[in-house]
Amino acid sequence: MSQKEEFVRLALAPGANVSALCRRFGIGRTCGHKLIARFRAEGVAGLAERSRRPKSSPRRSPPSLEAAVVS
Helix, strand or coil: CCCCHHHHHHHHHCCCHHHHHHHHHCCCCHHHHHHHHHHHHHHHHHHHHCCCCCCCCCCCCCHHHHHHCCC
């Protein structure tokens, strides 16, 4: 069992203190609540690592300009 799964399992137990669990696992409360919400929405799959790359970059240069700069 991964640490994320263990954290969520303990956090969802009746009477669990999420703040204390966050300190124990060395994560912030915001992160802890995010993990709990993802687990509730998606199950174990929601605990997988996610890319932090934006889905779009509206200010990105067009490929033609990028190629001209590189050459």
